[in-house]
Amino acid sequence: MTGVTATAHCLELSAFPTSPYYARVYVQRVLEGWRRDDLVETARLVASELVSNAVKATVPRPASAAAARTSPDHVRLDLYRAGEAVVLRVWDASRTPPVLRSPGRDDEDGRGLHLVDLLASDWGYHRPRSGGKIVWCVLAAPSAG
Numbered sequence: 001m002t003g004v005t006a007t008a009h010c011l012e013l014s015a016f017p018t019s020p021y022y023a024r025v026y027v028q029r030v031l032e033g034w035r036r037d038d039l040v041e042t043a044r045l046v047a048s049e050l051v052s053n054a055v056k057a058t059v060p061r062p063a064s065a066a067a068a069r070t071s072p073d074h075v076r077l078d079l080y081r082a083g084e085a086v087v088l089r090v091w092d093a094s095r096t097p098p099v100l101r102s103p104g105r106d107d108e109d110g111r112g113l114h115l116v117d118l119l120a121s122d123w124g125y126h127r128p129r130s131g132g133k134i135v136w137c138v139l140a141a142p143s144a145g
């Protein structure tokens with residue numbers, strides 16, 4: 001990709017309910033290191049929602065070691081800079097795609113991707129040959145967006 005200005009920072013997490021918390025802490029540290037305080041709150045929110053979805057999509061590790069190799073119980077988050085924007089990606093082992101829903105006023109579910117859709121300047125997903133899928137989003141500086 002043109003305009004990439006930094007190597008990705010990558011965090012691998014076990015698929016636990018606490019993982020969104022660690023994702024929030026991690027992206028905050030990375031963005032502060034890049035002096036992108038303007039994106040910290042947005043990135044924390046988006047990372048939290050994407051990691052939460054990734055954890056939910058991850059099937060618990062099967063008992064046999066052979067099965068565990070094809071069904072890993074971890075999720076992965078990475079961040080890199082692309083010019084003035086920051087790209088945040090979350091991998092999980094499920095091939096099932098994310099689905100943007102239109103939550104009603106009283107719906108508790110279906111808000112995560114809606115938030116991502118509102119906050120990110122672009123987002124999507126792809127399924128790498130190596131397995132699983134990556135949900136990605138592009139975060140642009142507030143003034144640019």
Ligand SMILES: Nc1ncnc2c1ncn2[C@@H]1O[C@H](COP(=O)(O)OP(=O)(O)O)[C@@H](O)[C@H]1O
Nearest residue numbers: 053054057096097098099109110111112113114
């Ligand atoms: N990483 C993912 N893997 C598989 N399905 C996903 C993933 N992320 C989102 N989805 C699907 O998209 C739907 C909408 O996600 P979201 O808006 O975060 O709502 P919620 O998590 O409350 O269901 C989920 O219910 C799920 O069906």
Ligand SMILES: [Mg+2]
Nearest residue numbers: 052053112113
């Ligand atoms: Mg969600």
